Amino acid sequence: MKPKVVQYLEEGEFPLAEEEALRLYRAMRRARFFDEKALTLQRQGRLGVYAPFMGQEAAQVGVALALEAKDWVVPSYRESALLLARGLPIHTLILYWRAHPAGWRFPEGVRAVNPYIPIATQIPQAVGLALAGRYRGENWVVATSIGDGGTSEGDFHEGLNFAAVFGAPVVFLVQNNGYAISVPRSKQMRVDYIARRAEGYGMPGVVVDGNDAFAVYLEAKKAVERARKGEGPTLLEALTYRLAPHTTSDDPSRYRSKEEEEAWRAKDPILRLRKALEERGLWDEEAERALLLELEEEFQRELALADEAPEPRPEEIVEHVYKEMGPDQKRAWEALRRGLHVEEVE
Amino acid sequence: MRVLNMVQAINEALDLALARDERVLVFGEDVGRLGGVFRVTEGLQAKRGEGRVFDTPLAESAILGLAIGLAMGGMRPVAEIQFAGFLYPALDQILSHLGRWRHRSRGRVGLPVVVRAPYGGGVHTPEQHADSPEALLAHTPGVKVVIPSSPDRAKGLLLSAIEDEDPVFFLEAIKLYRGARAEVPEGYYTLPLGKARVLREGKAATLIGYGGMVEVMLEAAEVARKEGVEVTVVDLETLVPLDEETLLEAVRATGRAIVVYEAMRTGGFGAEIAARIAEGAIDYLQAPVLRVAGYDAPYPPFSAIEHLYRPNARRVLAALRKALTY
Ligand SMILES: Cc1ncc(C[n+]2csc(CCOP(=O)(O)OP(=O)(O)O)c2C)c(N)n1
Numbered sequence: 289m290k291p292k293v294v295q296y297l298e299e300g301e302f303p304l305a306e307e308e309a310l311r312l313y314r315a316m317r318r319a320r321f322f323d324e325k326a327l328t329l330q331r332q333g334r335l336g337v338y339a340p341f342m343g344q345e346a347a348q349v350g351v352a353l354a355l356e357a358k359d360w361v362v363p364s365y366r367e368s369a370l371l372l373a374r375g376l377p378i379h380t381l382i383l384y385w386r387a388h389p390a391g392w393r394f395p396e397g398v399r400a401v402n403p404y405i406p407i408a409t410q411i412p413q414a415v416g417l418a419l420a421g422r423y424r425g426e427n428w429v430v431a432t433s434i435g436d437g438g439t440s441e442g443d444f445h446e447g448l449n450f451a452a453v454f455g456a457p458v459v460f461l462v463q464n465n466g467y468a469i470s471v472p473r474s475k476q477m478r479v480d481y482i483a484r485r486a487e488g489y490g491m492p493g494v495v496v497d498g499n500d501a502f503a504v505y506l507e508a509k510k511a512v513e514r515a516r517k518g519e520g521p522t523l524l525e526a527l528t529y530r531l532a533p534h535t536t537s538d539d540p541s542r543y544r545s546k547e548e549e550e551a552w553r554a555k556d557p558i559l560r561l562r563k564a565l566e567e568r569g570l571w572d573e574e575a576e577r578a579l580l581l582e583l584e585e586e587f588q589r590e591l592a593l594a595d596e597a598p599e600p601r602p603e604e605i606v607e608h609v610y611k612e613m614g615p616d617q618k619r620a621w622e623a624l625r626r627g628l629h630v631e632e633v634e
Numbered sequence: 635m636r637v638l639n640m641v642q643a644i645n646e647a648l649d650l651a652l653a654r655d656e657r658v659l660v661f662g663e664d665v666g667r668l669g670g671v672f673r674v675t676e677g678l679q680a681k682r683g684e685g686r687v688f689d690t691p692l693a694e695s696a697i698l699g700l701a702i703g704l705a706m707g708g709m710r711p712v713a714e715i716q717f718a719g720f721l722y723p724a725l726d727q728i729l730s731h732l733g734r735w736r737h738r739s740r741g742r743v744g745l746p747v748v749v750r751a752p753y754g755g756g757v758h759t760p761e762q763h764a765d766s767p768e769a770l771l772a773h774t775p776g777v778k779v780v781i782p783s784s785p786d787r788a789k790g791l792l793l794s795a796i797e798d799e800d801p802v803f804f805l806e807a808i809k810l811y812r813g814a815r816a817e818v819p820e821g822y823y824t825l826p827l828g829k830a831r832v833l834r835e836g837k838a839a840t841l842i843g844y845g846g847m848v849e850v851m852l853e854a855a856e857v858a859r860k861e862g863v864e865v866t867v868v869d870l871e872t873l874v875p876l877d878e879e880t881l882l883e884a885v886r887a888t889g890r891a892i893v894v895y896e897a898m899r900t901g902g903f904g905a906e907i908a909a910r911i912a913e914g915a916i917d918y919l920q921a922p923v924l925r926v927a928g929y930d931a932p933y934p935p936f937s938a939i940e941h942l943y944r945p946n947a948r949r950v951l952a953a954l955r956k957a958l959t960y
């Protein structure tokens with residue numbers, strides 16, 4: 289049986305309390321604002337290689353806001369929106385994308401770990417983290433995220449099987465944006481919906497319109513609740529599209545058409561939600577302008593904070609390799625701290 | 635004092651760790667009801683419960699990933715990989731994450747994970763069950779590598795590894811599991827990681843090795859003594875962090891060094907030791923540093939000739955003669 293794609297906006301339904309819907313919108317708009325700023329900073333040479341998420345805000349923010357404070361997020365590189373909605377300070381995120389060590393230690397209060405670069409490796413780790421919460425009696429839920437391409441990796445399979453066997457409280461968000469860099473979904477797998485695979489692991493699989501914030505949020509809430517009650521993991525597939533390049537080093541015109549991009553632009557998750565809010569009289573041009581002003585102020589404040597971070601010290605290279613430095617790190621540390629290399633020291 | 639073999643000593647260490655700290659978890663393939671294919675975890679599940687000692691599905695990458703995630707969440711996992719040669723499916727978790735998390739989180743996420751794995755040859759195991767991948771592990775920043783050579787040392791070193799705040803690979807020589815016996819103290823005790831031991835001292839040359847090669851070096855030393863040649867024997871015990879001080883001191887005192895390891899010779903950990911000796915003790919050397927190691931071939935699954943691959947006393951003595959007559 290073909291899974292049903294859960295959606296609300298298309299049907300004109302409004303299944304949330306007004307305050308909740310506004311909260312979703314503000315968080316998504318804030319994320320988009322960051323994404324645009326980040327792309328600009330990158331072009332100015334004030335950010336390193338950056339992976340934009342534009343177009344995927346509903347999928348990420350919808351899941352982030354379905355979590356409680358004690359829950360954990362285990363993201364991959366494209367999840368800056370998820371991290372922002374989780375409370376990671378903007379200046380930390382800027383420093384992260386500047387590849388500045390001060391941005392790589394996420395603050396204690398933020399229950400999110402650093403993004404993963406090797407595809408799918410986060411999946412089994414998320415399962416372990418989820419089980420740790422159970423052992424400690426803290427009953428936290430873990431939300432982890434992966435792309436459509438990532439589901440081809442062995443760790444995806446191993447991790448989902450482990451999660452099911454151990455009944456781990458995990459929500460596996462698959463952001464199916466149709467591409468793994470340039471490789472389209474049709475060359476990645478022969479299954480129509482990735483969520484269908486859930487049955488093979490013995491867990492529920494749900495497909496949502498990933499550009500419909502209501503759908504993502506409500507289905508994520510159900511999955512989180514199920515996990516919290518001890519009913520195990522859920523595979524949540526969000527059908528979406530990245531409106532920007534894979535990273536700032538990518539040229540999407542080599543593998544996808546303008547028409548395709550335009551078609552998805554019309555389904556922009558932020559515009560769709562805004563339209564629903566406006567139809568209810570909850571939002572208008574003025575509210576938008578006020579929000580953008582607020583976001584600009586916040587961003588400038590945070591950017592200034594990021595700019596204030598002191599230059600990384602050379603010896604930071606060998607710090608935090610071990611809790612206590614070994615003799616080899618120590619030797620290097622002493623040299624680097626003096627502005628030298630080990631070869632230059634007696 | 636009672637005499638235990640390696641299996642019993644490690645089992646006792648695991649039991650003590652489970653009793654002492656409720657964050658300690660023991661898991662892997664067949665470690666639960668069966669007690670592990672070598673029976674190292676025998677009886678632990680019955681005694682400590684299925685929550686603390688449990689079987690995982692058959693997937694090494696996820697076993698490592700699970701351990702990493704559990705440690706992130708504040709637990710102290712002790713994972714077993716059934717044979718060191720089956721660590722390879724988990725290499726991405728090991729190289730990309732296990733040793734990297736502390737560094738990439740700038741100290742926020744430390745991983746007190748222990749990974750135990752039987753390694754090495756000499757007991758006619760099936761193909762791919764006799765690998766010695768310690769050099770791969772030692773070549774991974776952020777992890778420690780410990781290889782005990784006797785039951786009493788194994789117990790104390792394993793308890794230290796479990797207490798350690800960083801990931802530790804604990805490789806157990808299959809040949810020693812039931813082959814090595816020693817008096818093992820009762821109760822909880824730890825032995826320091828990162829310290830090499832001088833097992834015997836002589837003026838002629840220094841033999842350096844670890845794990846399953848220690849008894850081979852000691853046997854060679856005994857034969858040499860009968861021929862009037864006294865050698866020093868160093869058991870490294872911890873490969874990372876390496877106790878360079880003890881190593882260099884022992885080499886400087888004799889001026890001749892022979893490194894013994896059972897992994898393939900090229901790029902093995904013995905090459906690292908030889909390099910350190912060249913850097914730190916060249917002025918004392920009266921002969922080139924020699925390596926006695928596995929041949930540059932896969933560990934042979936052919937039981938009639940496999941004993942020729944693994945270094946033995948005869949090969950160590952031949953190298954010793956070369957060093958002495960250089
Ligand atoms: C193990 C591994 N192989 C290859 C890469 C290089 N790489 C980075 S992103 C990517 C595509 C991932 O596609 P998908 O999972 O669909 O996520 P998306 O980028 O679309 O969000 C590839 C191949 C990597 N980071 N890790």
Ligand SMILES: [Mg+2]
Nearest residue numbers: 435436467468
């Ligand atoms: Mg994709």
